Amino acid sequence: MLTDTIIEDARWKAVGLVELTETAAQAALSHLNIDPSGHEIVVMGCDDQRIMALNDEFREKAKPTNVLSWPYEDLSAEVDGADPLLPEEEELGDIAIAFETCSREAEEQGKPFAAHVTHLIVHGVLHLIGYDHIRDADATLMERLEGEILGKLGLPDPYREDDAPTGA
Secondary structure (H helix, E strand, C coil): CCEEEEEEHHHHHHCCCHHHHHCCCCCCCCHCCCHHHEEEEEEEEECCCHHHHHHHHHHHCCCCCCEEEEHHHHCCCCCCCCCCCCEEECCCCCCCCEEEHHHHHHHHCCCHHHHHHHHHHHHHHHHHHHCCCCCCCHHHHHHHHHHHHHHHHCCCCCCCCCCCCCCC
């Protein structure tokens, strides 16, 4: 398996986080022509309290967030809007995802919970392999990739309200 999923909050088990993370991570790497079998990602399903502590420790933001990621190596592109370097290390990094925040966001946005979680895992995986959304051109590239990957999984593009699942 590409992902090693650690369940800290039992609610994640009930929604199939292990399967969601594996599917999302496989889809993200495959879409970018990166062989998933040569890599590993650790995902922790936690609650808001845990992710708030992590967000405070690593980003100095004492509030919960939906997903955090820690790449093992910096692969980011030096040129705005360019693809990052290809990963050389087997371990790509770690992702943490918070149940309450994800649940609240999915409800507020009228999205199925599993679809929202899948999007956030794809988002986290893209961060692990060097994509970011700090610069406008990079954000545009990352959002386009997220939409393409989710489309292949039959899920709507989260950045387009009018998008319907494509199942491509």
